[in-house]
Amino acid sequence: MLVTITIFSLVATSSCTKENFPVLIGGVPVDPTSVTDIDGNVYPVSKICDKFWMTENLRTTRYNDGTVITTGLSNTAWGAATTGACAFYDDLSTNNTTYGKLYNWFAANNTKLAPTGWHVATKAEWTALIECLGGSSVAGGKMKSTSSLWAAPNTGASNSSGFNGLPAGFKGTGGGYSSIGNSAYFWGSNERNATQGEYILLDDDFASTAANGATKTFGYSVRCIKD
Template sequence: MIITIFSLVTTTSCTKDNFPILVGPAVTDPISVTDIDGNVYPVSKICDKFWMTENLKTTRYNDGTVIPTNLNNNNWSATTAGAYGFYADLAANNTTYGKLYNWYAAHNPKLAPVGWHVATSAEWNQLVACLSGSSVAGGKMKSTSALWSAPNTGADNSSGFSGLPAGWKSTTGNYSLLGDAAYFWSFDERNATQGEYLKLVNDFASTATNGATKTFGYSVRCIRD
């Protein structure tokens, strides 16, 4: 009786006996992610999670649904649906800082590219803790760019997060704090009228978290699922 033995080899070269060779797919860390509009965002691994290192810019949810924009101030203040603006309605600010979404958009699971999601409060807290706590994490998350108003206290961007001071769109539709602060929505709700957010400011190395009325327009960062 002849017994035939097959050897399973995971290699990139043939064996001398010409046994079948199985080569698995290469496992690589992502260096970018592309949204449904074709915007490409750099990606960095920060504290064991893959984060976008630029603010979200998409005009559509990942199923192709258009997100409302160009709302007048009354409609912006009154809406309970997802919407966005960009600072002072200037295209150059959209290019540099991304969109300012209300919380209703940030809370939509389809806002992020497929396979990604808007950062949750727990994930923001984990990031801050990993970066040695709220008293210094802001400096590690802020870009050293001159786009920040002086003094850009503690900023060294050692995390690679590259936070920029995109300011906000207020509940009444006005814009403020460009150069001075960055506000990032969390996916989570604080209560019936407020969503959770994380803040970076020019004159502190710290981070702060709080709740804000859902019709503020803040930046959004996404994490890979």
């Protein structure tokens, strides 16, 4: 039997980003297995609780319209930022490769941070994921990688969801770095209040997850979901 495979192509222009159009087989969309950002970084994708999630942290240096995200800020400038900025832990490129970048909330809140056709996970989407995985008391273990990158005891870690959470740590409001190997912090794109954004936390000591608000100039990891 002849199977027709249709792939939408993009005619590039100087202002276009790399698009992530669906692949169709016999007119039926095929589930994505990866997504590519404007920098050419390729992220594996997994369907978790009826949503397509990136299973690695975002690493892009540009918004999907080509605008460069501010980086290399001094500690003082990082803490005073009111627009999007990013860094990687201890400014070591190996950490960028393994853990992705740490973005302030202003970047996470920008609708152009994710690859085209994707978006930064919202607080509601994080909450729905956690509830689907059995609730906050156990979801963290199902979301954490079993990798030795996590400090012992990495309580409850099974990665049974396929989320592959890694302990990327965070960048503080004063510009310093902390908690690599111990914790993973993920922004929600939502604002909690005038000074805080929403986040969720995975920790080596707990199988549970936690959710709270943090000052917008913290640097946390970002995960994206297909629109």
